[in-house]
Every structure is written in C-alpha cells, then in structure tokens.
Amino acid sequence: MKLQRRQFLRLAATTAALPAVSRMARAQVYPTRPIRWIVSFPAGGSNDIVARIVGQYLSELLGQQVIVENRAGAGGSLGMAAVLSSAPDGYTLGFVTPNNAINGSVYPNLPFDFIRDSVPIAGLMSLPNVLDVHPSVPARTVAELIAYAKANPGRVNMATPGTGTSPHVSGELFKMMAGINMVHVPYRGAAPAMTDLIGGQVQVMFDNLPSSVEHIKSGKIRALGVTTAKRADAVPDVPTIGETVPGYEANVWYGIAAPKGTPQEIVDKLHQAVNTVLADPRTKARFAELGGAPMPMAPAAFGKLVAVDTEKWAKVVQFAGIKPE
Numbered sequence: 001m002k003l004q005r006r007q008f009l010r011l012a013a014t015t016a017a018l019p020a021v022s023r024m025a026r027a028q029v030y031p032t033r034p035i036r037w038i039v040s041f042p043a044g045g046s047n048d049i050v051a052r053i054v055g056q057y058l059s060e061l062l063g064q065q066v067i068v069e070n071r072a073g074a075g076g077s078l079g080m081a082a083v084l085s086s087a088p089d090g091y092t093l094g095f096v097t098p099n100n101a102i103n104g105s106v107y108p109n110l111p112f113d114f115i116r117d118s119v120p121i122a123g124l125m126s127l128p129n130v131l132d133v134h135p136s137v138p139a140r141t142v143a144e145l146i147a148y149a150k151a152n153p154g155r156v157n158m159a160t161p162g163t164g165t166s167p168h169v170s171g172e173l174f175k176m177m178a179g180i181n182m183v184h185v186p187y188r189g190a191a192p193a194m195t196d197l198i199g200g201q202v203q204v205m206f207d208n209l210p211s212s213v214e215h216i217k218s219g220k221i222r223a224l225g226v227t228t229a230k231r232a233d234a235v236p237d238v239p240t241i242g243e244t245v246p247g248y249e250a251n252v253w254y255g256i257a258a259p260k261g262t263p264q265e266i267v268d269k270l271h272q273a274v275n276t277v278l279a280d281p282r283t284k285a286r287f288a289e290l291g292g293a294p295m296p297m298a299p300a301a302f303g304k305l306v307a308v309d310t311e312k313w314a315k316v317v318q319f320a321g322i323k324p325e
Contacts, residue, residue: 101312125294127292159187
C-alpha cells in the first residue's frame with residue numbers, strides 16, 4: 001500500500017512538472033525556422049535601416065534568418081495589424097515606433113488596440129527627428145525659419161513621411177509652439193519625401209535623423225535643428241529646436257513587440273538576444289553613425305514608454321486636428 005502511494009505521488013509530481021518542462025523545451029529549441037520582422041514603412045527609411053542592422057545580428061545570434069518585411073500604409077497601421085493578427089508563436093514580430101503611440105488618436109477605427117493586443121519585447125534605439133530645409137530656403141537657423149514662415153503664411157510646404165508619423169507630430173508641435181503655419185505635405189515614407197526635398201519640390205521636412213544624416217553631411221539639404229533636448233553626436237553643430245523654442249522636445253524610439261499571447265519564455269529569449277545585439281560594439285558604432293544610441297529596456301519598461309507617449313501625442317493630434325489621409 002505504501003509502495004502504491006509513493007508511486008502515485010511520484011507520478012503526480014512528474015505530471016505537474018510537465019507544463020514547465022514543455023515551456024523550457026520550447027524556449028530552448030526556438031527558433032526552428034526563419035522569423036518574420038514586419039516594418040510598417042517602405043524600404044530606405046530610418047525604420048528599415050535600423051531593422052536591417054539589428055536583424056542581421058539577430059540572425060547570427062539566433063541561428064535562424066530574421067527576414068525584414070516592409071508593409072507600408074495608414075501611418076504604419078497596416079503593418080502592425082498584420083503583426084497583431086498573426087499567430088503568437090514568436091515567428092512574426094513588429095518593429096515598434098512612436099507611430100504605434102500616435103495612431104490610436106489619428107485612426108479611430110483601427111482593428112486593434114496596440115497596448116492591449118501586443119506584448120512588448122525590448123527597446124532598440126533612441127534618436128532625434130531633425131528639421132531639414134532645401135538650400136534655397138533663406139533661413140540658416142530655426143529663428144530665421146520662423147520669421148520666414150510668418151512672413152510667408154501658407155507658402156512654406158512641410159514634408160513628412162506620412163500623416164500621424166513621428167516627424168509629422170513633431171512638426172505640428174513645432175508649428176503650435178512657434179505660432180507659424182506651414183502646409184503639411186504627407187508622403188508614403190521618408191525616402192520619397194526626401195527625394196522631393198532634395199529636388200526642391202518642398203521647402204521643409206521633419207525626418208528621423210538616420211534617413212537624413214548622409215544628405216545633411218553631403219550638403220544636399222540643410223539641418224536647422226534636432227527635436228531632442230540634447231544635440232546629436234552625429235551632427236554636433238546642429239542645435240536643438242528647444243534652444244530657440246523653449247520647452248520644445250520630441251523623442252523618437254524604436255523597439256520590438258509581438259502579438260498578445262506570445263509565450264513568456266519566447267519573449268524572454270528574444271529580449272536577451274536583443275540586449276546582446278545592443279551591447280555589441282558593431283551595433284553601437286552603426287547606431288552612432290545614424291545619430292542614435294542603443295536603448296536597452298526591460299519589456300515592462302518599454303511598454304510603459306509606449307503608454308506615456310500615447311497620452312502625450314493624443315493632445316497634439318487633438319490640437320492640430322490631425323485626420324487620416
């Protein structure tokens with residue numbers, strides 16, 4: 001009788017441990033096939049550039065290819081919708097940007113709630129937006145641009161990578177705080193907007209620094225200010241907008257998220273892998289060239305950052321009356 005009881009207890013203990021063993025085994029073998037990483041903007045923009053840098057190193061570390069897939073549209077909402085409707089198995093990830101903290105206010109009928117329907121994995125990079133002008137614009141400082149815009153109301157065209165993007169709301173915050181009017185010209189991504197800025201079809205552009213920095217250094221465009229509280233190491237001679245417009249600040253950040261329900265052990269493995277990539281001197285050097293810096297964050301901390309910026313940009317969207325394209 002005692003023997004039977006001991007056998008029963010061993011069997012019960014073994015059975016109870018099976019789910020934990022199964023989770024551990026799943027985490028150990030993941031990934032067993034390529035991972036799809038969806039970037040919600042066209043190729044050539046800063047989102048795409050950073051994703052391909054990180055994706056290359058993640059592929060080396062995880063032993064499986066991380067395939068960057070561009071799905072543009074609706075200010076980044078189409079791509080994220082594809083991510084959040086995918087199986088929560090760790091094989092479809094989303095490249096997260098401030099757009100995911102903005103779009104809920106711009107697009108009231110989205111088929112998802114980003115905070116509710118996603119699982120934060122890691123922070124990637126922090127960087128500024130930059131205020132660029134075509135060389136023909138007679139302004140070499142932020143103050144001169146403000147004066148020029150006031151003298152030419154409605155005649156200065158402001159390009160952005162799209163309605164509701166981080167550069168767009170950065171521009172609207174600038175217009176609001178500087179008391180000026182510039183005509184918003186939205187594009188489907190940073191690359192086509194930059195093409196028209198270089199060609200002189202538009203006069204002003206707010207852009208993520210990574211997709212502008214080489215054009216700034218070559219002299220094709222002129223940078224007047226960065227949106228962060230501190231100057232960017234990649235363009236140290238470019239002042240902050242806040243030096244002219246006190247209190248102005250707009251930060252850009254990138255990260256990774258997965259669909260809600262993704263197993264915690266997979267989230268943990270991806271988070272550890274990302275942090276390893278961010279600590280790699282190669283990554284730090286590439287990010288510095290682009291004007292950004294690694295932003296390692298625990299999943300919960302990254303989720304909180306998204307929530308805080310969601311509240312901040314909702315106020316700007318409401319004030320500017322931003323509507324979908």
